[in-house]
Amino acid sequence: MRTRTRKGTILMRLRKITVTLATAAAAMVSTLTLAPAATAAPVDGAGAGASAVIHPIEVQGTAPSATVWDNCIHGQACVFQNSNGGGLLWVVPSAGSFKLSNYDMNNRISAVWNRSGGTMTLYDGSDFSNSLGQFGAYGPPINVPTGINDRASSLTLY
Template sequence: MRFRKITVTLATAAAALVSTLTLAPAAGASPVGTTSIGGSAVIQPIKVSDPQSVATVWDNCLHGQSCVFQNSNGGGLLWVVPSAGSFKLANYDMNNRISSVWNRSGGTLSLYDGSDYSGLLAQYGAYGPPINVPTGINDRASSVTLY
């Protein structure tokens, strides 16, 4: 009987955590906007205006997403890679602006120096931890792939 109570308590706590992560965006975080390129909407980064929000920006990267951040420790602008594929960061106002990443998706996130997916800088495996990019590649990525 004692084991059953622990299981129920852990299940309740897990449900509360999932609810909090998926329903509560960081305070002060708001979308910059969307633009249209070739008839399709472009998802713009989230801009954090409240200094208190910087510590919680990591929370905006949900399980299953691959996220890149303008500043170290998940701060500044946030861009969520919209799907598997190849993306030129200039189209998303993130060219040469990536300082931290969190790949919570099932694919491998690759950062490239060239906008044509040349000059591999780094790769981040599926479901990895949040991480600051190494100093030598900070603010150098011009394109990304997620496969």
């Protein structure tokens, strides 16, 4: 029979612990489901296909104290179908130029909240002509003025 030294016994136990930890880590990794990384929609003029279109979502408050403005998080530029941040919400996917008809928001913007670092500009023309107004970086949530309500056909964020 072989006699084990104290050092040999300790090394053997450390190997056993290492193997146990590696097995447990492998089991944990195999059970994780990783979501694919989000990709920004291409700018309209850059060949955006139907699969790249990010459509608006319907938002509603669920309690008297809830506000739909809360669906626009810091760092995003958001436009809303109804005043006070209600109705459909569309989050501008990235900096760029966007024809609102591609996102089901043509002539439907009544409120904006630009929580991004860029300047958002709304245009009456779908070709980015006839500026309706600009909304600066990290501005407050606002209802658009009556004169431009439901008139925007395109938008830039730079």
